[in-house]
Amino acid sequence: MLQRVIFKGTAFQKCLTIFTLILLTLNANSAFSQTGAIEGFIIDKKTNETLIGASVTIDGSTKGTVSNVDGLYRINGILPGKHFLSVSFMGYLPQIIEQIVIEPDKTTQVNVLLDAQDVSIDELVVSAKKRTNTEATMLSAMKASIVVTSSISNQQIQRSQDRDASEVIRRVPGITIIGDRFIIVRGLNQRYNNVWLNNAATPSSETDVKAFSFDVIPSSLIDNILIFKTSAPEYPADFTGGFVKITTKNMPENNFISIDYATSYRSGTTFNDFYRYKGGKTDWLGFDDGTRDLPKGFPMDLENTTNPTTIDNFSKAFNKNWVASLIKAKPDQRIGITFGKKFKIDKLLIGSTTSIGYSNSMDFNPIDNNSFNSYNVIDDEPVYKFKYNDNQYTNSVKVNALSNWSFNINKNNVIEIRNLFNQNAFTRTVLRSGYDGYSQNSIRSYEYRFMSRTTYSGQIGGKHALNEGMTKIDWNLGYSIANRQEPDRKVLQTTLNEATGNYQLALPFAANPKQAGRLYLDNKEHILSNGLNVENKINIFHLPPTIKVGYYAEYRSRRFNARNIGYIKGVNYNPTNDELSLPFDQLFIDENFDYANGITIDERTNKSDSYSASNTQMAGYMGLNLPFSINLNFYGGVRAEYNKMLLSSYLPGVETPIDVDNHGVRFFPSANLSYNISQKSLLRFAYGQTINRPEFREIAPFIFYDFNDAAGYSGNPDLKDATVNNFDIRFERYPSSTETFSLAVFYKSFNNPIEMIYVDAGSGLQYSFNNAKAAKSMGLELELRKSFENTQLFKNFSVVLNASLISSKVIFPNDQKAKEKERPMFGQSPYIINAGIYYQNPNNGWMVSVLYNVIGKRIIVVGQRQQDSNDNIPDIYEMPNNLIDITISKKIGKFEIKAGIKDLLNEKNKYQQTFSLYNAAQNTHYERTLSSKEYKRGTVYTLGVSLKF
Numbered sequence: 047m048l049q050r051v052i053f054k055g056t057a058f059q060k061c062l063t064i065f066t067l068i069l070l071t072l073n074a075n076s077a078f079s080q081t082g083a084i085e086g087f088i089i090d091k092k093t094n095e096t097l098i099g100a101s102v103t104i105d106g107s108t109k110g111t112v113s114n115v116d117g118l119y120r121i122n123g124i125l126p127g128k129h130f131l132s133v134s135f136m137g138y139l140p141q142i143i144e145q146i147v148i149e150p151d152k153t154t155q156v157n158v159l160l161d162a163q164d165v166s167i168d169e170l171v172v173s174a175k176k177r178t179n180t181e182a183t184m185l186s187a188m189k190a191s192i193v194v195t196s197s198i199s200n201q202q203i204q205r206s207q208d209r210d211a212s213e214v215i216r217r218v219p220g221i222t223i224i225g226d227r228f229i230i231v232r233g234l235n236q237r238y239n240n241v242w243l244n245n246a247a248t249p250s251s252e253t254d255v256k257a258f259s260f261d262v263i264p265s266s267l268i269d270n271i272l273i274f275k276t277s278a279p280e281y282p283a284d285f286t287g288g289f290v291k292i293t294t295k296n297m298p299e300n301n302f303i304s305i306d307y308a309t310s311y312r313s314g315t316t317f318n319d320f321y322r323y324k325g326g327k328t329d330w331l332g333f334d335d336g337t338r339d340l341p342k343g344f345p346m347d348l349e350n351t352t353n354p355t356t357i358d359n360f361s362k363a364f365n366k367n368w369v370a371s372l373i374k375a376k377p378d379q380r381i382g383i384t385f386g387k388k389f390k391i392d393k394l395l396i397g398s399t400t401s402i403g404y405s406n407s408m409d410f411n412p413i414d415n416n417s418f419n420s421y422n423v424i425d426d427e428p429v430y431k432f433k434y435n436d437n438q439y440t441n442s443v444k445v446n447a448l449s450n451w452s453f454n455i456n457k458n459n460v461i462e463i464r465n466l467f468n469q470n471a472f473t474r475t476v477l478r479s480g481y482d483g484y485s486q487n488s489i490r491s492y493e494y495r496f497m498s499r500t501t502y503s504g505q506i507g508g509k510h511a512l513n514e515g516m517t518k519i520d521w522n523l524g525y526s527i528a529n530r531q532e533p534d535r536k537v538l539q540t541t542l543n544e545a546t547g548n549y550q551l552a553l554p555f556a557a558n559p560k561q562a563g564r565l566y567l568d569n570k571e572h573i574l575s576n577g578l579n580v581e582n583k584i585n586i587f588h589l590p591p592t593i594k595v596g597y598y599a600e601y602r603s604r605r606f607n608a609r610n611i612g613y614i615k616g617v618n619y620n621p622t623n624d625e626l627s628l629p630f631d632q633l634f635i636d637e638n639f640d641y642a643n644g645i646t647i648d649e650r651t652n653k654s655d656s657y658s659a660s661n662t663q664m665a666g667y668m669g670l671n672l673p674f675s676i677n678l679n680f681y682g683g684v685r686a687e688y689n690k691m692l693l694s695s696y697l698p699g700v701e702t703p704i705d706v707d708n709h710g711v712r713f714f715p716s717a718n719l720s721y722n723i724s725q726k727s728l729l730r731f732a733y734g735q736t737i738n739r740p741e742f743r744e745i746a747p748f749i750f751y752d753f754n755d756a757a758g759y760s761g762n763p764d765l766k767d768a769t770v771n772n773f774d775i776r777f778e779r780y781p782s783s784t785e786t787f788s789l790a791v792f793y794k795s796f797n798n799p800i801e802m803i804y805v806d807a808g809s810g811l812q813y814s815f816n817n818a819k820a821a822k823s824m825g826l827e828l829e830l831r832k833s834f835e836n837t838q839l840f841k842n843f844s845v846v847l848n849a850s851l852i853s854s855k856v857i858f859p860n861d862q863k864a865k866e867k868e869r870p871m872f873g874q875s876p877y878i879i880n881a882g883i884y885y886q887n888p889n890n891g892w893m894v895s896v897l898y899n900v901i902g903k904r905i906i907v908v909g910q911r912q913q914d915s916n917d918n919i920p921d922i923y924e925m926p927n928n929l930i931d932i933t934i935s936k937k938i939g940k941f942e943i944k945a946g947i948k949d950l951l952n953e954k955n956k957y958q959q960t961f962s963l964y965n966a967a968q969n970t971h972y973e974r975t976l977s978s979k980e981y982k983r984g985t986v987y988t989l990g991v992s993l994k995f
Contacts, residue, residue: 082148083836084156085120085783088113088133091159093515097135100160105130105142118783122835124148133158151836153782155725192671192681193718194276194732194776194790196829211263211292215271229260231273231287232792232825233852233904235873237800238738238770240285243292243503244464246524246575247282247600263466266306266382267401267448269293275792276774277716277734279667279683280579280596286736286770286794296462297397297452298386308944308990310378313952315410315984320375321439321475323494324367330406332443332469333498337365338534340566340609348611348649354641361613361639361647364564365534368630370439370475370494378407380990395454403446411438413981415756417811419483420917421961421974428976431811432756434480445469458511464504471498476753484810488542490549492630493535493753500529516583516590524575532567535559537753538630543623550626551633557612557650559751560810566609575600592671594683600663604742608655608750614648616640653703654749657695659742664688682717689739697747698760706745706763712737730776738768740800744815757811766817771795776827784844788829796821799856801872803908804919813907819859821871825852846882852902867962869905869921876902891937899929906957916963922978925956940995948986956980 088100096117103110104124113119126148134140138160148154198214215229231239241248243263274281274289281289310316326337341363345351348360382403389396417431446468453461478491507522539561540549552561559565579596613634615621619642625633638644669683690709697704716734723729746761776790798817805812830847834840854871870876878901885894907922928951935944957979964971 081123081836081838082126082150083120083122083153083782084124084129084131084146084148085118085153086155086157087117088119088135089117089157089159090138091161095515097138097160100133100135100138100158102158103132105132120153120783126150131156131158133160135160138162153836157725192679192720193274193278193281194730194774196273196275198271211260211265211268211271214265214268215260215273215290229288229290230873230875230901231275231290232823232827232850233854233875233878233901234287234823234871237741237873238285238287239290240282240288241290241292243466243526244294244505245507245520245522245577246503246505246526247573247602248501248503248526248528263292263294263446263468266304266384266403267294267446267466269295276718276730276732277714277736277772278681278718279669279685279716280594281685282598282665283685283687283712283714283735283737284739286738286772286796294448294450294464294466295386295399295401296450296464297454298388298399301387302994303385304383304992304994306380306382306384306990306992308378308380308988310380310407310986310988312375312378312407312409312986313984314982315375315408316377318375318410320373320408320410321370321437321477322373322441322473323370323475325473325496329441329471329473329496330443332445332471333500334496334531334533337367338496340364347651348647349651357641357646358639361641361645362636364647366631366634367494368536368538368634370477370492375408375410378405378986378988380405393456397452397454399448399450401446401448403444405442405444407442409440409442409984411440411981411983412436413438413979414977415478415480415754416976416978417756418919418959418961418976418978420912420919421963423916423963423965424967426974428974429483430481431483432481433483434478434756436754437477438754439475439477440472441474442472443470458515460509461506462508463506466501466503468501469498470501471496482541485541489539490542491537491539491753493537495532495535495753497530497532500527502527516585518581519579521578522576524573526573526575528569528571530567530569532565535563535565535567537561537563537565543627546623546627548623548627550623551630553613553615553621553626553645555614557610557614557648559610559612560753561612562614563610563612565751566611567607569604569606571602571604573600573602589673589676591673594667594669594671596667598663598665600661602661602663604659606657606659606742606746606748608651608748609649610651610655611647611649613645616642616644616646618642619644652698653696653701654698654747657693657742657746657748659691659693659746661692661742662688662690677722679720679722680717681719682715685714685716687712687714687737691739691742691745693742693745693763695746695748697763698749704747704763708739708767726781727777727779730774730778732772732774732776734772736770736772738770738800740765740767740815744800749812755811757813760805760812760814762815765800765815766798768796768798768800768817770797782833784831784833784835786829786831788827790827792825792827794823796823796871799871801908802906804910806910816908818856818872820857821854822857823852823854823871823874825850827851842885842887844884844886846880846884848878848880850878852876852878867911869908872905872908875904878902891942893933893935893937895931895933897929897931897933900926902926903958909959918961920959920961923958923960925958927953927955940993942992942994944988944990944992946986946988946990948988949983950985952982952985954980954982 088097090097097113098117100113102113102119102121104121109121109124111119111121129146129148131143131146141158141160143156143158146154146156229239230236270293272291326335328335341360344360351357382401384401386399413436415434415436419429419431422429449465451463474495476493480489482489503526505522505524507520510519537560539552541552543550554561557563577596577598579594581592581594583590583592639646665685665687667683667685669681671681673679688711691706693706695704696702714735719731721729744761745763745765747763749758749760751758773793774790776788778786778788780786797820799821800815801818802813803816805814827850828848833844852874853876854874856869856871881898883896903923903925905921906924909921910919912918930950931946931948932950933944933946935942956977958975958977960973960975962973
């Protein structure tokens with residue numbers, strides 16, 4: 047069944063056929079090569095550290111090289127046969143390796159151990175910084191890692207047209223992006239991931255869910271991304287899918303200045319009609335200039351204001367931006383300037399990387415937006431809660447700045463300061479038309495929305511080595527903020543008067559965010575963190591064990607406020623049909639505002655519309671790395687976490703105060719065992735216990751109306767922590783420094799997993815959160831990186847392929863099994879495929895990449911089961927969507943020109959529900975699949991130029 051789903055689409059079949067033909071062609075032509083290669087590491091025999099700058103030559107030839115900053119050497123183009131390898135390095139005894147067999151089209155692996163010479167040298171200083179941004183370095187780090195790790199380097203990022211971290215990270219094995227911003231690891235929902243920026247936690251950029259918005263970090267500022275998929279004592283326990291660590295650029299290799307500019311054309315948007323409502327003068331910078339603020343002197347609670355004249359004055363004082371202007375959408379623009387500098391003050395080496403970037407884009411999406419009641423079996427037709435056609439116009443702005451500094455006091459002491467600032471915003475106009483099943487009317491609605499996000503992450507930390515490198519210490523102090531503001535979000539709804547044929551404004555009797563409402567939202571989140579890690583080798587065996595100890599402390603606070611303000615009928619006002627049919631800019635004028643006989647302002651802000659929350663975490667850990675032999679290594683330990691979550695709010699409707707106080711100490715064991723089958727292959731076994739705690743918003747009772755989904759979202763104060771047991775087995779093979787193959791099997795057992803569920807609210811569509819009893823997930827994960835550098839014809843080609851196949855199942859309590867249908871976990875995809883073909887020619891500067899991505903369907907909302915299956919509200923699934931991106935670039939001296947196509951196929955994004963039905967009269971069982979949402983994002987064509995000097 048799964049196989050049929052994966053290969054159903056003709057687009058995917060074409061892509062797979064082309065992809066397979068290319069691979070077959072590459073393999074077929076590899077026979078033309080008549081040379082081989084040799085590679086390996088140069089290692090200090092005593093300390094087991096790699097050596098930088100060692101000379102490596104093939105005796106009797108002109109071929110040779112030096113080991114790089116990772117101690118790695120490689121020599122290509124060696125004729126088949128037996129050869130002598132000569133290795134030398136200052137301060138070490140030279141060594142000759144005899145009778146090395148070189149075979150055609152193969153790479154021979156030879157690691158060389160050098161003995162230090164017993165001589166005296168007055169002073170020898172070798173200064174080099176380990177590179178962390180190359181593909182070879184990242185693969186080397188993955189191989190040496192004591193846990194299961196996936197990664198992507200800056201070198202690989204440069205081969206694509208990815209603009210920010212959300213686009214970059216989708217190239218990592220087992221990773222998927224939703225909403226262009228949030229990640230899914232191994233098919234699990236974003237809530238199961240933990241994201242750190244450098245060495246500190248990131249604040250959530252969303253008020254509703256646990257999610258770091260990856261689109262706030264431009265790709266040009268990323269040094270590397272590591273995703274840890276198994277537990278270790280030093281990693282936070284609150285992750286089950288992946289612990290993601292993004293490292294931004296710091297110490298530059300050389301002084302440089304880089305200027306980047308790109309423009310993009312979006313199919314269906316650029317140069318077409320585009321509606322945008324009037325905002326402030328600083329919208330283009332990503333923040334509001336005060337245009338959308340509440341009027342000056344507006345009371346903290348309008349409900350307590352009873353003077354009619356005062357209320358009328360406030361009614362007139364709001365901005366009157368009611369109409370969207372029609373313009374032509376401009377091409378997207380993106381510009382960035384980055385410069386790096388490295389200099390010395392006496393013996394202090396200082397390096398800095400600074401960057402400023404700006405982007406502005408326009409995007410139009412026509413959306414079919416539907417919601418269903420139980421299906422009408424008799425007439426064989428759906429019963430709509432609503433059936434809307436939305437035209438969504440979004441203008442997005444991103445401003446970013448980075449300033450990172452590194453102070454290398456000496457080879458044993460480094461201090462780093464990192465700063466990242468982002469100001470992101472969008473201005474959105476939505477024009478909606480369709481049928482509303484609640485009122486059984488044809489409606490037209492309008493949303494004018496501005497949302498800005500301000501994020502900052504500042505860190506200072508240090509790395510220190512003592513006792514000739516036997517003891518390593520690193521520490522970090524961090525402060526982060528994430529502010530989100532939505533001032534003056536206006537929603538207007540009109541209904542069709544069938545008698546007149548006009549659409550009339552729906553003026554409620556009390557402020558309503560769905561009808562003539564002005565909603566003000568403000569969310570502020572702060573994080574203070576501090577961590578210390580100590581690693582000490584105990585020199586008691588030939589292979590010394592290592593003890594790791596450390597602590598991490600974090601305080602996170604959030605304050606959320608919402609004000610529900612809107613227009614209503616005055617106490618004696620009985621408007622005519624003609625009045626309610628007026629254009630909004632003619633209806634909402636000063637002459638029509640009258641507390642008794644006109645339109646007036648009203649506020650219905652409840653105590654439950656605000657909450658304050660905090661989370662305090664104190665963690666300590668101890669780990670032991672125990673190499674039993676050169677081939678067998680164990681690393682394990684335990685992490686203890688004290689966590690205290692506090693939240694103060696009120697229950698909606700009854701206004702009963704509620705205080706949530708969840709606290710306690712938990713212990714999280716983990717174990718990782720690795721066995722080196724050979725120098726190129728290893729086998730890993732891992733176990734770890736993790737936790738998934740509710741987010742602030744998920745336990746806050748506040749009900750938020752989302753116009754885009756036409757639904758309300760509320761929290762559940764009774765949510766429990768979810769605990770998970772994780773098991774992994776993984777085989778890894780590294781044929782060369784740029785190649786890898788891995789195959790992993792994983793199993794996860796969940797207790798109390800948190801899910802988003804459908805709530806029967808009666809008056810409208812509503813979602814909330816709940817704990818399922820238990821669930822389990824198991825999967826197979828494949829990763830392949832293959833280069834063809836030993837084939838003469840295709841030496842500039844490489845291939846990346848990663849895929850995951852996953853099966854999950856929710857376990858229900860006994861009293862629910864009768865009516866519940868077996869289903870996958872919320873947010874769990876059954877498969878993920880990422881593939882890429884790369885061409886890079888260093889001689890002529892051409893680079894081409896073709897990238898492919900698809901994910902299996904997944905539940906985004908859990909439905910509602912009834913005793914009669916015909917009354918069920920089915921789960922909502924996000925359906926698979928094939929994505930193909932193409933990038934072509936050419937370097938010409940200091941210039942680089944890059945062109946790209948993003949989402950070449952431009953398939954529909956679909957969300958579907960399948961009704962399983964029984965017609966008693968005909969005694970037949972059948973299914974009906976309906977789309978709750980459909981839209982196309984459009985293909986994006988980009989042309990850019992970079993200048994680096």
